[in-house]
Amino acid sequence: MRHLLSCEFNIDTACVELCFADGSMISIDCTAAQSEVADNMYQRSELDDLIYNDPAAYLKTVTEYKPLD
Numbered sequence: 158m159r160h161l162l163s164c165e166f167n168i169d170t171a172c173v174e175l176c177f178a179d180g181s182m183i184s185i186d187c188t189a190a191q192s193e194v195a196d197n198m199y200q201r202s203e204l205d206d207l208i209y210n211d212p213a214a215y216l217k218t219v220t221e222y223k224p225l226d
Contacts, residue, residue, distance in 0.1 A: 159177040159178065159179055159181065160177060160178040160179075161175060161176075161177055161178075162176045162177060162178055163175070163176045164176075164212045164213045164216060165212055166187075166208050166209060166212045166215075167184075170184065171186065171187050171188055172184040172185055172186055172187060173185045173187060173208065173212045173215060173216055175216070185216065185219065187204075187208055187215075190219045191204050191219075193222070194218070194219055194222045204218065204219075
C-alpha cells in the first residue's frame with residue numbers, strides 16, 4: 158500500500174492530483190469524473206464545493222461511486 162503525501166486540486170488542469178511517498182502521482186480529471194457521477198446540477202454543485210474545499214473527500218466520493226442499475 159502506498160502512503161499518500163498530498164491531495165490537491167490543480168485549477169490549471171482541472172484535475173485532483175495525488176502524490177505518494179514512492180514518488181508516483183495520479184491525476185484525476187474532474188470534468189470526466191463529474192460527468193460519470195453527477196446526475197443533476199445539485200450534485201455537480203456539491204462536488205464542485207468538495208473539489209475546492211476538501212479534495213480528499215472529493216476523491217473518496219468519486220472513487221466509491223456505484224451507479225444504480
